[in-house]
Amino acid sequence: AAVDKGVDFANYFCTYAYLYHQKEMLSDRVRMDAYFNAVFRNKHHFQGKAVLDVGTGSGILAIWSAQAGARKVYAVEATKMAEHARALVKANNLEGIVEVIEGSIEDITLPEKVDVIISEWMGYFLLRESMFDSVICARDRWLKPGGLMYPSHARMWVAPIRSRVVDQKKDDYDRTMEDWYNFVDETKASYGVDMNIFTKPFKDEQRKYYLQTSLWNNLHPEQVIGDAGIIKDIDCSTATIDDIRSVRSSISSSITENNRFCAYAGWFDVHFRGNKQNPAREEIELTTAPSEEHGTHWGQQVFLIHPPLNVEKGDALIIDVSMDRSQENHRLMEVEFGCEIRHCSGKLRPPLKHKFYIE
Amino acid sequence: AAVDKGVDFANYFCTYAYLYHQKEMLSDRVRMDAYFNAVFRNKHHFQGKAVLDVGTGSGILAIWSAQAGARKVYAVEATKMAEHARALVKANNLEGIVEVIEGSIEDITLPEKVDVIISEWMGYFLLRESMFDSVICARDRWLKPGGLMYPSHARMWVAPIRSRVVDQKKDDYDRTMEDWYNFVDETKASYGVDMNIFTKPFKDEQRKYYLQTSLWNNLHPEQVIGDAGIIKDIDCSTATIDDIRSVRSSISSSITENNRFCAYAGWFDVHFRGNKQNPAREEIELTTAPSEEHGTHWGQQVFLIHPPLNVEKGDALIIDVSMDRSQENHRLMEVEFGCEIRHCSGKLRPPLKHKFYIE
Numbered sequence: 001a002a003v004d005k006g007v008d009f010a011n012y013f014c015t016y017a018y019l020y021h022q023k024e025m026l027s028d029r030v031r032m033d034a035y036f037n038a039v040f041r042n043k044h045h046f047q048g049k050a051v052l053d054v055g056t057g058s059g060i061l062a063i064w065s066a067q068a069g070a071r072k073v074y075a076v077e078a079t080k081m082a083e084h085a086r087a088l089v090k091a092n093n094l095e096g097i098v099e100v101i102e103g104s105i106e107d108i109t110l111p112e113k114v115d116v117i118i119s120e121w122m123g124y125f126l127l128r129e130s131m132f133d134s135v136i137c138a139r140d141r142w143l144k145p146g147g148l149m150y151p152s153h154a155r156m157w158v159a160p161i162r163s164r165v166v167d168q169k170k171d172d173y174d175r176t177m178e179d180w181y182n183f184v185d186e187t188k189a190s191y192g193v194d195m196n197i198f199t200k201p202f203k204d205e206q207r208k209y210y211l212q213t214s215l216w217n218n219l220h221p222e223q224v225i226g227d228a229g230i231i232k233d234i235d236c237s238t239a240t241i242d243d244i245r246s247v248r249s250s251i252s253s254s255i256t257e258n259n260r261f262c263a264y265a266g267w268f269d270v271h272f273r274g275n276k277q278n279p280a281r282e283e284i285e286l287t288t289a290p291s292e293e294h295g296t297h298w299g300q301q302v303f304l305i306h307p308p309l310n311v312e313k314g315d316a317l318i319i320d321v322s323m324d325r326s327q328e329n330h331r332l333m334e335v336e337f338g339c340e341i342r343h344c345s346g347k348l349r350p351p352l353k354h355k356f357y358i359e
Numbered sequence: 360a361a362v363d364k365g366v367d368f369a370n371y372f373c374t375y376a377y378l379y380h381q382k383e384m385l386s387d388r389v390r391m392d393a394y395f396n397a398v399f400r401n402k403h404h405f406q407g408k409a410v411l412d413v414g415t416g417s418g419i420l421a422i423w424s425a426q427a428g429a430r431k432v433y434a435v436e437a438t439k440m441a442e443h444a445r446a447l448v449k450a451n452n453l454e455g456i457v458e459v460i461e462g463s464i465e466d467i468t469l470p471e472k473v474d475v476i477i478s479e480w481m482g483y484f485l486l487r488e489s490m491f492d493s494v495i496c497a498r499d500r501w502l503k504p505g506g507l508m509y510p511s512h513a514r515m516w517v518a519p520i521r522s523r524v525v526d527q528k529k530d531d532y533d534r535t536m537e538d539w540y541n542f543v544d545e546t547k548a549s550y551g552v553d554m555n556i557f558t559k560p561f562k563d564e565q566r567k568y569y570l571q572t573s574l575w576n577n578l579h580p581e582q583v584i585g586d587a588g589i590i591k592d593i594d595c596s597t598a599t600i601d602d603i604r605s606v607r608s609s610i611s612s613s614i615t616e617n618n619r620f621c622a623y624a625g626w627f628d629v630h631f632r633g634n635k636q637n638p639a640r641e642e643i644e645l646t647t648a649p650s651e652e653h654g655t656h657w658g659q660q661v662f663l664i665h666p667p668l669n670v671e672k673g674d675a676l677i678i679d680v681s682m683d684r685s686q687e688n689h690r691l692m693e694v695e696f697g698c699e700i701r702h703c704s705g706k707l708r709p710p711l712k713h714k715f716y717i718e
């Protein structure tokens with residue numbers, strides 16, 4: 001289905017037009033340190049070069065690129081934030097180098113091809129927001145052959161976890177349904193209309209929003225109860241939109257402690273490695289894995305399993321993941337997790353299958 | 360500016376497609392009792408008649424109209440909620456009378472003109488959502504001459520109030536700005552970029568969202584510290600879109616107790632009176648005024664004044680209100696309040712002027 005630009009703006013871009021939201025990203029030290037180090041420890045990639053910043057937001061990555069020695073930086077931003085970026089560039093005396101262009105990357109044209117594309121395009125669980133599509137489009141149109149992608153690689157991870165949120169969500173859901181039954185009774189008694197026909201669709205609606213919608217969470221590493229596995233490995237220099245439109249993968253994970261298996265958790269990392277002909281002097285990693293001290297604004301996405309399952313150290317899991325874009329909004333996702341659990345005794349348990357929405 | 364239907368759907372209609380949201384309205388006893396009594400105590404208006412329900416949602420008003428004896432009810436709903444409404448009609452054995460039509464009232468056609476238009480179109484402070492436009496459109500196209508509007512009249516009220524929220528909002532705002540200054544310092548120190556140029560626009564953004572955006576509140580009647588006045592009186596049978604596109608009014612209000620003047624509050628009421636040729640047997644009122652026991656889901660809209668002002672019993676206020684639709688979204692509003700305060704001693708205080716957004 002074709003994307004209506006006005007609707008996409010209302011649903012997606014509009015939040016990026018607020019400085020408040022840009023500030024949230026600019027205050028994420030893990031994110032900032034990674035990009036900062038990636039640029040300044042690899043100045044040779046920027047010196048004298050033409051750079052394109054896809055979705056410049058406040059302008060930060062474009063400014064760093066210029067400060068690292070770029071000859072010219074094209075900083076493209078779809079929202080009115082472009083005006084703020086332009087002011088920031090000027091206040092930092094870089095208007096001779098950084099050119100802010102307001103427009104979506106798909107629509108604008110540049111006067112030349114570039115040596116480097118830098119972009120911070122990652123959404124929750126990497127692919128939410130589908131902004132990497134725009135980076136691919138920029139790369140295919142504006143990157144010189146052999147040019148560099150910042151970041152150069154990206155990976156998606158999944159692991160089994162424990163989480164008390166599973167109980168809380170179930171309680172919320174139960175309370176909401178109890179309230180619903182009262183509502184149906186009262187509406188019949190007071191107003192003579194039997195709403196029981198809505199019980200099933202209301203329940204489905206609530207299941208979707210309480211139980212089947214993934215949650216943002218900043219997990220403690222100890223909540224991870226089995227090995228994490230990689231479900232997707234992306235080379236930003238070569239990946240096509242078809243490569244990332246959906247994810248199909250199967251990983252095996254061994255349970256590392258007796259515990260409750262409450263949810264799957266998903267996160268990502270990206271790397272700044274340059275490329276074969278032109279490698280990074282220092283490779284930088286930005287990871288959003290569960291961490292006590294180095295949490296990010298992305299946190300992790302948690303997909304709750306109702307009811308949770310008791311598992312034992314040594315249980316062998318095979319986790320199947322299948323992720324697609326939602327039909328109604330190409331920037332949101334639907335994920336199916338299947339899980340086969342072989343008990344450490346060798347016995348196979350009934351397989352799990354759960355569907356989730358990343359909203 | 361023309362309204363993009365897709366964008367309007369994304370911004371406005373989409374919430375109404377959830378049973379959860381319909382339930383919130385269906386659980387508002389004040390609202391429900393008013394419409395229920397309006398219909399069932401004036402059955403003579405419905406018996407044997409053709410009725411149009413503009414925005415039927417769950418279908419409730421259409422079903423009541425049928426139960427009160429309507430010959431035919433056209434129940435028009437723009438969202439997928441129409442399917443649920445159809446199921447409810449069937450479950451209540453009214454499919455011979457109530458015809459649910461999915462579509463926006465502006466686009467659909469009916470096979471006949473109707474005797475009664477019923478609709479629950481009221482938004483916060485009455486006019487938010489601008490749904491009355493659709494009712495006017497329906498009336499002008501589908502109501503027989505002399506036909507009835509349910510409700511028949513609507514009024515907007517304003518009063519001076521006290522509220523501790525004014526202090527809390529100011530604290531929040533101050534904290535956010537403090538945090539901002541730290542952020543600017545740290546960004547300069549750690550990342551070599553001076554973001555101070557964003558301070559003014561960030562402050563403006565925050566002022567808008569913390570201080571100048573109206574708040575939903577369920578006020579206690581004792582929080583009203585001066586006489587309430589009517590700023591708009593609408594006859595639903597004759598009002599045109601031009602009549603309601605903006606509100607310009609001036610009311611006088613006398614302070615009834617020594618207190619802090621912290622905010623203007625706005626609310627509305629509607630009446631079901633039938634019309635001159637065909638009056639209601641029993642007039643029903645639905646009011647959203649501050650009330651200890653009869654609060655509604657609409658609450659009141661509160662427009663905070665920073666800093667609040669000490670006022671005394673007998674102080675005479677002249678409050679000017681000017682409300683317009685927001686440029687970016689015709690369903691949202693911008694309001695300006697001016698206030699002239701004559702102290703009980705006769706002395707005139709410096710006039711107030713504040714601009715607010717109803718988001």
Ligand SMILES: Nc1ncnc2c1ncn2[C@@H]1O[C@H](CSCC[C@H](N)C(=O)O)[C@@H](O)[C@H]1O
Nearest residue numbers: 016055056057076077078103104105120134
């Ligand atoms: N197709 C597109 N064209 C232009 N800008 C886009 C875009 N898709 C997303 N964006 C913009 O990309 C930004 C992503 S957020 C990252 C902002 C900034 N580069 C930083 O690292 O702090 C948002 O401001 C968003 O509006």
Ligand SMILES: Nc1ncnc2c1ncn2[C@@H]1O[C@H](CSCC[C@H](N)C(=O)O)[C@@H](O)[C@H]1O
Nearest residue numbers: 375414415416435436437462463464479493
């Ligand atoms: N132009 C339009 N055409 C059709 N439906 C509309 C409309 N504007 C608003 N609506 C619908 O009107 C409803 C208003 S809420 C009221 C629902 C129901 N009549 C009740 O009283 O409980 C929403 O469901 C909304 O989707």
